[in-house]
Structure formats: C-alpha cells, structure tokens
Amino acid sequence: MAFRSIIAIADPVERAWVAHDLLWNDHPERGRLRAVRGLAIREAISRGVATGDIAERLHVRVDDLAWMSDAATAFE
Numbered sequence: 001m002a003f004r005s006i007i008a009i010a011d012p013v014e015r016a017w018v019a020h021d022l023l024w025n026d027h028p029e030r031g032r033l034r035a036v037r038g039l040a041i042r043e044a045i046s047r048g049v050a051t052g053d054i055a056e057r058l059h060v061r062v063d064d065l066a067w068m069s070d071a072a073t074a075f076e
Contacts, residue, residue: 003029007036013049013057016040020058020068034071041069 001022009015019037027033044054045065055062 001027003032006033012040012043012047013054016044016054017057020060034068038069038071041065045069 001018006015006018006022009018016037019033019040023030023033023037041054045051051062051065055065058064058068060068
C-alpha cells in the first residue's frame, strides 16, 4: 500500500491499524509508518475513542499505546 493511501484513511483507528499491520510486512517506510501510527493513536484518543478499543483493534495491550504514540514525537 502506498504511503499516501495510508495517510488518506479518515478513521484514525483504521489508519493506525493499517500502519501497524504494514510494519510487520517489511514496508519500505517503516519509520514514517511508526509516526503515522502514533499520530493516529493520539488522534483517536483525542476524539474520545476508548484506549481499550484502539488496543483491541491493533491486537496489543493498552499499555503498548503509550510507547507507540511516542513515535509520533519526532514528527511534531
């Protein structure tokens, strides 16, 4: 999937999931995908999405969301 297509996904939880999934498939822009995932997680939380729902969609623990969203700091 092209990077532009990923960042065009309107739903932040879906965007985070796509970026997260592609990280496990040796995508050529892994650093940028980590940032996109982190920003999407932050956006979803700011929109009121429960952290448990985000974690469930990504198949991670709620505690993992903190370090995942930290990857976005480099791009702010």
